[in-house]
Amino acid sequence: MSVRSERIALAGEYLAASYLLRFCDSVIQTPPGHKADLILDHDNNLYRVQVKTTNTIYKRRGSDYYRWEIRTSKRTQDNIRQNKMVRYGNGQIDMFCLVALPINKVFFVPYTEDGNQTEYAKTAKNLKDIDSKESLIKTLLTINKIPELEPLNDLTESSI
Numbered sequence: 001m002s003v004r005s006e007r008i009a010l011a012g013e014y015l016a017a018s019y020l021l022r023f024c025d026s027v028i029q030t031p032p033g034h035k036a037d038l039i040l041d042h043d044n045n046l047y048r049v050q051v052k053t054t055n056t057i058y059k060r061r062g063s064d065y066y067r068w069e070i071r072t073s074k075r076t077q078d079n080i081r082q083n084k085m086v087r088y089g090n091g092q093i094d095m096f097c098l099v100a101l102p103i104n105k106v107f108f109v110p111y112t113e114d115g116n117q118t119e120y121a122k123t124a125k126n127l128k129d130i131d132s133k134e135s136l137i138k139t140l141l142t143i144n145k146i147p148e149l150e151p152l153n154d155l156t157e158s159s160i
Contacts, residue, residue: 008053008055008101009053011101012051012052012053012101013029013037013038016037016049016051016097016106017038019132020038020049020097020136023133023136024042025041025043025044026041027039027040027041035048035088035093036048036049036093036094037049037050037051038051042140045144047095047140047143048095049093049095049096050088050093050096050111051096051099052096052097052098052120053100053101054066054067054100054101055101057102057124058121063123063125064123065121065122066121066122066127067119067120067121068096068119069118069119070096070117070119070120071088071118088111093111094110094143095108095109095110095139095143096108096109096110096120098120100127103124103128105127105128105132106132107127107132107136108136109135109139110139110142110143
């Protein structure tokens with residue numbers, strides 16, 4: 001990884017850790033080579049967080065987009081990067097924290113076991129509308145398999 005790429009990655013990890021510390025008991029940065037970048041302690045539960053950072057806006061279909069690759073590079077036993085990208089495996093991470101450095105935005109998505117998704121992309125407008133705290137809450141609820149409760153609408157309440 002180039003020095004510039006390392007700086008971008010570290011800036012994203014520090015921004016993510018700073019945000020998480022506002023709501024969680026502790027955040028620990030993992031050593032190099034670990035699948036997760038951060039270990040999060042929240043209500044006596046540990047969560048492995050993989051931080052993905054972008055510093056670039058992409059043009060697609062006339063709109064500005066931010067994009068994150070959510071695969072990891074394959075490395076040899078000597079930690080040398082090979083030219084092959086692999087998906088994260090079950091049990092390696094619990095969630096992704098996606099960081100857009102140009103606007104200092106973080107949001108969270110749970111790791112899914114199907115492993116089919118290899119990237120996330122959001123328009124600049126949609127990204128600005130995402131509530132970071134709400135995305136963290138929803139991600140933790142999903143990881144802990146707590147269903148979201150939908151409020152009853154007026155028609156349902158009156159028919160009870």
